[in-house]
Every structure is written in C-alpha cells, then in structure tokens.
Amino acid sequence: TTVYLKDYQPFPFVVQQVALTFRLAPGATRVLAALTLAPNPARPGVHDLRLDGEGLALIAARIGGRALAVSPDETGLTIPAAMLPAEGFVLETEVEIAPEGNFSCEGLYMSGGIYCTQCEAQGFRHITFYPDRPDVMAPFKVRIESDMPVLLSNGNPGAQGAGWAEWDDPWPKPAYLFALVAGDLRAHRGDFVTASGRKVDLAVWVRPGDETRCDYAMDSLIRSMRWDEEVYGREYDLDVFNIVAVDDFNMGAMENKGLNIFNSKLVLASPETATDDDYGRIEGVIAHEYFHNWTGNRITCRDWFQLCLKEGLTVFRDQQFTGDMRSHAVKRIEDVMMLRARQFREDQGPLAHPVRPESFIEINNFYTATVYEKGSEVIGMLKRLVGDQGYKAALDLYFDRHDGDAATIEDWLKVFEDATGRDLAQFKLWYSEAGTPRVKVSEAWEEGVFTLTLSQVNPPTPGQPEKAPKVIPVAVGLLNPNGDEVRPTEVLELTEAVQSFRFEGLASRPVASVLRGFSAPVVLEREVAAEERAFLLAHDTDPFNRWEAGRGLAREVLEGAADAGLWVQGMVRLMQDGGLDPAFKALALRLPGDDEMAATLAGKGQVPDPEAIRDRRRALHMALAEALRAELPAMAAPLGVRFAPSAEQAGRRALRLAALGLLGRLDLGAVAAAHRASDNMTEEVGTLAILLENGAGGPEVASFEARWKAERLVMDKWFALQVGCAAPEAVAGVVERLTAHPLFDWKNPNRFRSVLGALSANHAGFHHGSGAGYRLMADWLLKLDPLNPQTTARISTAFETWGRYDAGRKAHARAALERIKGTEGLSRDLGEMVGRILG
Ligand code: ARG
Numbered sequence: 115t116t117v118y119l120k121d122y123q124p125f126p127f128v129v130q131q132v133a134l135t136f137r138l139a140p141g142a143t144r145v146l147a148a149l150t151l152a153p154n155p156a157r158p159g160v161h162d163l164r165l166d167g168e169g170l171a172l173i174a175a176r177i178g179g180r181a182l183a184v185s186p187d188e189t190g191l192t193i194p195a196a197m198l199p200a201e202g203f204v205l206e207t208e209v210e211i212a213p214e215g216n217f218s219c220e221g222l223y224m225s226g227g228i229y230c231t232q233c234e235a236q237g238f239r240h241i242t243f244y245p246d247r248p249d250v251m252a253p254f255k256v257r258i259e260s261d262m263p264v265l266l267s268n269g270n271p272g273a274q275g276a277g278w279a280e281w282d283d284p285w286p287k288p289a290y291l292f293a294l295v296a297g298d299l300r301a302h303r304g305d306f307v308t309a310s311g312r313k314v315d316l317a318v319w320v321r322p323g324d325e326t327r328c329d330y331a332m333d334s335l336i337r338s339m340r341w342d343e344e345v346y347g348r349e350y351d352l353d354v355f356n357i358v359a360v361d362d363f364n365m366g367a368m369e370n371k372g373l374n375i376f377n378s379k380l381v382l383a384s385p386e387t388a389t390d391d392d393y394g395r396i397e398g399v400i401a402h403e404y405f406h407n408w409t410g411n412r413i414t415c416r417d418w419f420q421l422c423l424k425e426g427l428t429v430f431r432d433q434q435f436t437g438d439m440r441s442h443a444v445k446r447i448e449d450v451m452m453l454r455a456r457q458f459r460e461d462q463g464p465l466a467h468p469v470r471p472e473s474f475i476e477i478n479n480f481y482t483a484t485v486y487e488k489g490s491e492v493i494g495m496l497k498r499l500v501g502d503q504g505y506k507a508a509l510d511l512y513f514d515r516h517d518g519d520a521a522t523i524e525d526w527l528k529v530f531e532d533a534t535g536r537d538l539a540q541f542k543l544w545y546s547e548a549g550t551p552r553v554k555v556s557e558a559w560e561e562g563v564f565t566l567t568l569s570q571v572n573p574p575t576p577g578q579p580e581k582a583p584k585v586i587p588v589a590v591g592l593l594n595p596n597g598d599e600v601r602p603t604e605v606l607e608l609t610e611a612v613q614s615f616r617f618e619g620l621a622s623r624p625v626a627s628v629l630r631g632f633s634a635p636v637v638l639e640r641e642v643a644a645e646e647r648a649f650l651l652a653h654d655t656d657p658f659n660r661w662e663a664g665r666g667l668a669r670e671v672l673e674g675a676a677d678a679g680l681w682v683q684g685m686v687r688l689m690q691d692g693g694l695d696p697a698f699k700a701l702a703l704r705l706p707g708d709d710e711m712a713a714t715l716a717g718k719g720q721v722p723d724p725e726a727i728r729d730r731r732r733a734l735h736m737a738l739a740e741a742l743r744a745e746l747p748a749m750a751a752p753l754g755v756r757f758a759p760s761a762e763q764a765g766r767r768a769l770r771l772a773a774l775g776l777l778g779r780l781d782l783g784a785v786a787a788a789h790r791a792s793d794n795m796t797e798e799v800g801t802l803a804i805l806l807e808n809g810a811g812g813p814e815v816a817s818f819e820a821r822w823k824a825e826r827l828v829m830d831k832w833f834a835l836q837v838g839c840a841a842p843e844a845v846a847g848v849v850e851r852l853t854a855h856p857l858f859d860w861k862n863p864n865r866f867r868s869v870l871g872a873l874s875a876n877h878a879g880f881h882h883g884s885g886a887g888y889r890l891m892a893d894w895l896l897k898l899d900p901l902n903p904q905t906t907a908r909i910s911t912a913f914e915t916w917g918r919y920d921a922g923r924k925a926h927a928r929a930a931l932e933r934i935k936g937t938e939g940l941s942r943d944l945g946e947m948v949g950r951i952l953g
C-alpha cells in the first residue's frame with residue numbers, strides 16, 4: 115500500500131512512558147513491554163488503539179493486570195476502544211522473536227554472535243507492538259537479561275547485576291532511535307567535558323582483538339563533540355556516549371540515542387588495513403551520527419516524508435565539519451563528484467523523486483542521494499541566500515523553538531523566514547519538485563557593459579510533467595584577461611525563467627567564472643570555447659571552478675568535442691605549479707567516470723556506447739601519461755614519512771597514486787615495485803588496482819589473499835577490486851569465480867556489496883552487450899531478497915539507467931527486470947524499486 119504525506123494525522127494516544135524487558139535467547143527472545151498511554155488531546159474522539167507489529171508471536175496482552183482477548187494480524191494489533199479505560203492506562207504485552215534467524219539487519223538480529231538492533235525507519239515493529247512512527251515520543255526504561263558480558267541500551271546506565279542491566283533514557287524519543295546491544299565486546303574508552311562542565315564517558319565497543327583499531331574513531335568523536343559546541347552551540351546531554359561496531363549492517367551507521375551502532379568498516383582503522391578514504395569516511399560518519407543528537411534526535415521528524423529535515427541538515431553539518439578539519443576546496447569537489455555520480459543520476463532517471471517525497475510504498479527506498487545529498491545542497495543554497503549571519507540566527511531559533519518536537523519542513527523554513535524576514539515560498543519548490551534544473555548561460559559585451567543572461571529549464575520527472583522556475587543562487591566572479599579577479603564572487607539570484615545581470619565599469623571584456631563553489635545543484639549549459647576553459651583552469655581564483663574547468667574540458671575531449679592537447683597541456687602546467695595542494699592536483703587528474711560520460715551523452719540525446727567510452731578514457735589517460743613522462747617519476751616517489759591519517763599526507767598519497775596510475779600506462783614494473791614496497795593499505799590497494807586495470811596483478815592478487823584472508827574488511831576490498839577493475843568481457847567470469855569463493859559470505863551485506871555493488875560500478879562490464887552483467891545481477895538480487903530486502907532494493911539501482919542504452923542492451927535489461935518483477939514472494943522493497951525502474 116502507498117502512504118501519502120497529505121494523509122497525516124496525529125496518533126490518537128500519547129505514550130508517557132515505555133518500560134521494556136528483554137530476555138535474550140538466540141532462537142526465542144522474550145520482549146515484555148509496559149506502555150503508559152493516555153488519549154491525545156490533538157485527536158479528540160473515541161479511537162481504537164492500533165499498534166504496529168510484524169513477525170511477533172504474541173504471548174500475552176493485559177491492561178490494568180487483566181488479560182485481553184486480542185490477536186494480531188499481519189501488520190499489527192488492534193485493541194478496540196471498548197476495551198480501553200477512558201483516561202490513562204498501562205498496556206502490557208509479551209512477545210517472542212528469534213534474532214538468530216533474522217538476516218534482514220532490521221529489528222533485533224545477531225551479527226557475529228552479538229545481539230544488535232536497527233530500528234530506523236520501521237524496525238521497532240519487529241521487536242514489540244508499538245505505535246512505530248516518529249511523532250510518538252516517549253522516555254524509555256530498558257532492562258536486559260542475558261549472560262552476555264556487555265549489555266547496552268539508550269540513555270544513562272542504571273542498576274546492574276550478574277546477567278542483567280538496566281538503562282534509563284530521560285529524553286523522549288521515537289521508537290526508531292531505540293537500540294540494544296549485547297555481546298562479548300571490548301571497550302576503547304575516552305572522555306569529554308562539555309562546555310558547561312558535564313563529564314561524559316565515551317566508549318567504542320568492538321569484538322575482542324579490534325580494540326587497537328579504535329583510536330581514530332574515538333578521536334573523530336571528540337573532535338565532533340567540540341565542533342558542535344563551537345560552531346552550533348550544541349552540547350551533549352547524557353552521561354555516556356557509546357558506539358558499537360558490527361559486521362552486518364545495511365547502511366553506514368545509526369544515530370540511536372546515546373548508543374550509535376556502526377558498520378564496522380566505519381569504525382575500525384589501522385594504517386595496515388584502512389585506506390585514507392576509509393579514514394576520511396570514518397571521521398565524516400562518526401561526526402554525522404553524533405550531530406544527529408541535535409538534528410534528528412532532540413528535534414526529530416513528524417513523519418518519514420520529512421526525512422530530509424534531519425538527513426539533509428546533518429549531511430550539511432558533517433560536510434562543514436570535514437571542510438573545517440581538512441580542506442574546504444577539496445571537500446567541495448569530492449562532494450560535487452559524488453552528487454553528480456549518484457544524485458544527478460537518480461534525479462535524471464526513473465527513480466527521480468522530490469527531496470521531500472509525497473508518497474512511498476517502502477520508506478527504506480527513500481534513504482537516497484536525493485534526500486541526503488540534494489537535501490544538503492538545498493540547505494547550502496539557503497545559507498548562501500540568507501548569508502552566514504542569517505543562517506546562524508535561523509538555526510539558533512530552530513533549536514530554541516523546536517527542541518523536543520517532531521517537526522516538518524514547514525517548521526524549518528519558517529524559522530528562516532522569521533529570523534531573516536525573507537519569503538521562502540518560491541524557494542520551497544526545491545523540496546517539492548524533483549529533477550535537476552538546467553541553467554543556460556549566455557554573455558554579451560557592449561560599450562563597457564558585460565551582461566550575463568541566465569535561463570532555467572526544469573525537466574519533467576515521473577509524476578511531475580510541468581514545473582515552475584526555482585530560486586537558483588548563481589555565484590559569479592569575473593577575471594580580466596591577464597588572470598586577475600576584477601569582480602569578486604557575488605551571488606546572482608535567478609528566480610525567473612530568463613534573467614539578465616549587468617556588470618558595469620569594466621575596462622575590458624572579462625572572463626566569467628560561473629556557478630562558483632557549485633552554488634546550486636544544477637547542470638550548467640554554457641557554450642564556452644575550450645580556450646576559455648583552459649584559461650580558467652590556469653587562473654580561476656575559485657578552487658572549485660578551477661577544478662571544474664579542467665573537468666569540463668576533459669568531458670569535452672571524451673565526447674570528441676574538443677582536442678585533447680589543451681587539456682593535457684593544462685594538466686602539465688597544473689602539475690608543475692609547486693604552490694598547489696597535492697590533494698587538489700590529484701582531483702584534477704581524475705578523469706570523468708564512464709557513467710558520468712554516459713549520462714552526459716544521454717543528456718544530449720545520444721545513445722552511449724559503454725566500451726567506446728571506456729576506450730576513450732583509457733586513451734586520454736595514456737596521452738596524459740606521455741605528456742607527463744618527465745614529471746611522473748618524481749611525482750610517483752614514496753612520501754618517505756611514517757604513515758599518519760592526516761589530510762596533508764592523504765593528499766600527497768592521492769597524488770602519488772594518480773602519478774603511479776599514469777606511470778602504469780608506460781611502465782607497469784614500477785607499479786609492481788611500489789606495490790611490493792607499500793607499508794599501508796592506501797598504497798597497497800591503490801597499486802593493486804593499477805595492476806589489475808592494466809591486465810596484470812595475478813600474483814599480487816594471490817599474495818594479497820594469502821596475507822589478508824582473515825581480515826573481513828580488507829578482503830571486501832580484495833573482492834571489490836577484482837570485479838571493479840575487470841575488463842568488460844571478463845567481468846561476468848570474475849563475478850562467477852568470486853561468488854564461488856569460500857569467503858564469499860553472501861548473507862553479509864558488506865561482502866555482497868563488494869561483489870555485486872562493484873559489478874554495477876564497472877560501467878562497461880555491467881552494461882556489456884551480452885547482457886551477462888544484467889543476468890548475474892538479477893540472479894543475486896533474487897537470491898538475497900528473501901533474507902535482506904533492504905540491501906537488494908538498494909543494489910537494484912544498478913538498473914536505473916537502463917533506458918539510456920541501445921535496443922539490444924535495453925532488451926537484456928528489461929528481461930532481467932521483468933524476471934525479478936515476476937518472481938513470487940518478492941519483497942515490498944525490491945518490488946517497489948523494480949516497478950519504478952521499469953516505469
Ligand atoms: N539515519 C541513518 C543515518 O543517516 C541511516 C539509517 C537508515 N537505515 C535504514 N534501514 N533505512 O546515518
């Protein structure tokens with residue numbers, strides 16, 4: 115069934131207190147719940163009490179000690195109004211569940227012998243009967259009975275004894291923030307004193323043996339706590355903050371109140387086993403989950419349509435944090451690359467949906483790049499439009515006014531209106547209309563006046579054929595022909611379909627740097643001479659646009675629209691500039707990905723040929739290698755320092771690996787030698803990828819396996835690399851071989867993604883003309899779907915671009931999708947996705 119935003123109604127009861135007792139056993143866990151309920155004045159009248167609950171064996175239900183003659187249906191339990199006392203009452207239920215047989219990574223499940231939970235979005239209903247909706251908030255008391263040595267839940271620790279422990283969470287919270295962990299875990303401890311002097315005990319809980327890999331996560335947590343105090347004035351509000359790492363997790367991590375649960379790949383790190391990218395992601399996700407304590411937990415969402423209220427804002431905050439910790443320019447470039455690769459792809463295909471959707475079948479299918487990353491971009495635009503002071507005033511008002519609330523996007527926009535006096539009615543379209551606006555730029559120079567004319571087109575998306583013009587902040591700076599900035603960045607506000615902006619008092623025709631910092635999530639369509647892009651690549655004072663100039667030039671070369679020479683020469687000059695950040699140089703050297711090129715061509719009405727795209731990319735890479743031949747040995751030299759996970763070293767390693775990638779086109783022996791000499795995972799895995807991309811690496815793959823076979827997170831990389839780097843005609847065979855490997859534990863989401871996720875990321879391989887990639891993908895999605903529908907639904911997005919390709923490929927993709935769709939017992943998750951992808 116489809117749920118609609120417009121149908122929202124408050125729950126007819128308020129939950130004043132929740133008391134839960136868990137008697138843990140793998141095959142038969144008992145959950146006893148006592149809910150203190152009262153009529154909700156916001157929903158007058160007589161109402162049945164409807165509780166959500168799925169897969170629960172009801173043992174008993176009582177009100178005021180008297181047994182109720184009720185039995186649950188497929189989705190919950192109804193207690194007729196006639197059985198309910200008129201005033202407040204306590205409902206007690208007892209249910210039995212089996213965490214051991216639960217492979218969905220939702221509700222209460224077991225990962226490597228550890229009991230753990232995942233309740234967002236609607237997992238709590240797999241634990242007990244409850245109004246499982248975010249606007250029902252209550253304080254929770256939890257008692258855990260188990261012989262496991264470590265027993266954790268939300269809030270502050272209470273009494274404990276042999277075989278039991280109690281927890282008390284005083285902050286009212288929705289059920290999706292509930293968590294419980296029980297297992298043989300070791301703590302890496304730390305502490306923190308808040309700005310107002312409250313002492314907080316911190317711990318990162320991991321399996322025995324992993325305690326030595328927690329330093330970076332703990333350090334990231336402490337820096338996050340300090341940053342949120344300094345930048346947003348937000349203090350932590352409990353005596354303890356616990357993080358637990360588990361190996362089986364559908365997503366990255368979860369912000370449960372006081373007890374964050376993480377995918378172990380986002381906690382555990384050592385130089386030997388984690389790459390610089392892993393360290394960066396750990397820092398960012400630890401921060402993200404911590405920041406949810408205010409943006410998500412203290413202020414939560416009224417309903418799941420408001421998901422971007424917490425996710426867009428929390429992504430925005432974690433992006434700011436990483437920028438402050440590392441480099442704003444580098445972070446912005448990385449975020450935009452990600453946005454284009456994932457969100458633009460989504461927004462321009464059959465799965466396009468608004469940042470705030472208006473309906474859904476399965477809410478887990480809306481934890482998307484649009485809700486998260488475009489949700490963050492929308493906040494970035496808002497901040498640009500109201501300025502830093504306006505943003506700060508609005509956020510202070512938001513925390514002040516809505517602390518303890520389950521809020522909406524309307525509430526969010528209202529604080530900006532009230533704090534700044536700005537009318538945001540038109541801006542709100544960013545929340546309700548899907549699709550990536552296309553902004554055309556043309557320019558004129560006449561009698562000392564430079565005019566930029568901007569026009570916007572908002573293309574149709576599923577269910578939204580027509581759209582109104584949006585408010586688009588376009589940051590622009592002007593350079594004069596010798597490269598000096600003659601007009602610093604200013605923000606033009608495009609609010610109509612077409613608008614012109616005049617710049618007066620200029621001595622000569624300037625070069626415009628448009629959409630600086632990627633000031634809006636749009637596709638810029640600008641007829642620029644390749645020479646002008648090369649000029650901006652050399653001179654732009656805005657680091658994002660400097661990178662973007664090179665990227666745009668490379669895209670044109672790969673499209674066959676520009677000559678390779680200009681880009682290659684631009685890159686050579688950039689590499690010779692000793693003043694530039696190595697991380698920036700490494701990003702500049704990265705060629706547009708094959709999927710990005712396919713999207714670019716499709717956007718121009720062409721049918722992309724995956725193998726031709728791949729061949730061109732490799733040829734351009736080779737041309738650059740030849741042009742940089744003289745520079746490469748120095749660029750590829752070892753750093754000669756002891757490994758530290760700093761942004762500074764990470765940038766130098768990234769540049770070194772980019773250089774080795776180029777050198778590999780000329781001399782693979784040098785890469786093999788660097789691989790043998792590497793003493794950290796960044797370089798070990800980076801060099802192995804280069805060998806594999808060049809059709810070598812056989813012996814190295816074998817020795818890597820021998821060395822790392824006991825390390826799950828490292829072996830995930832081993833699986834992913836072989837699939838990701840395989841040649842288009844070979845990838846199906848590689849997937850078949852690896853899925854038959856004894857370590858291919860397909861029930862483990864990370865391992866499944868390391869092969870099937872990597873297959874979808876291998877553009878020419880997945881879209882091979884034989885259709886073998888599509889068939890294999892369908893086979894594996896169907897195999898996993900009965901056990902873990904969230905993961906299969908997510909990976910099914912591999913097919914979202916199928917409509918771009920030629921008739922032969924489309925026929926293969928359609929056959930695979932129809933086969934999935936026609937399978938009996940298909941999950942609601944995958945069923946919804948495949949239905950939308952087929953259109
Ligand atoms: N709120 C979590 C985060 O942003 C994501 C959890 C989503 N999980 C899910 N099964 N939908 O970090």
Ligand code: ZN
Pocket residue numbers: 402406424425428
């Ligand atoms: Zn989040």
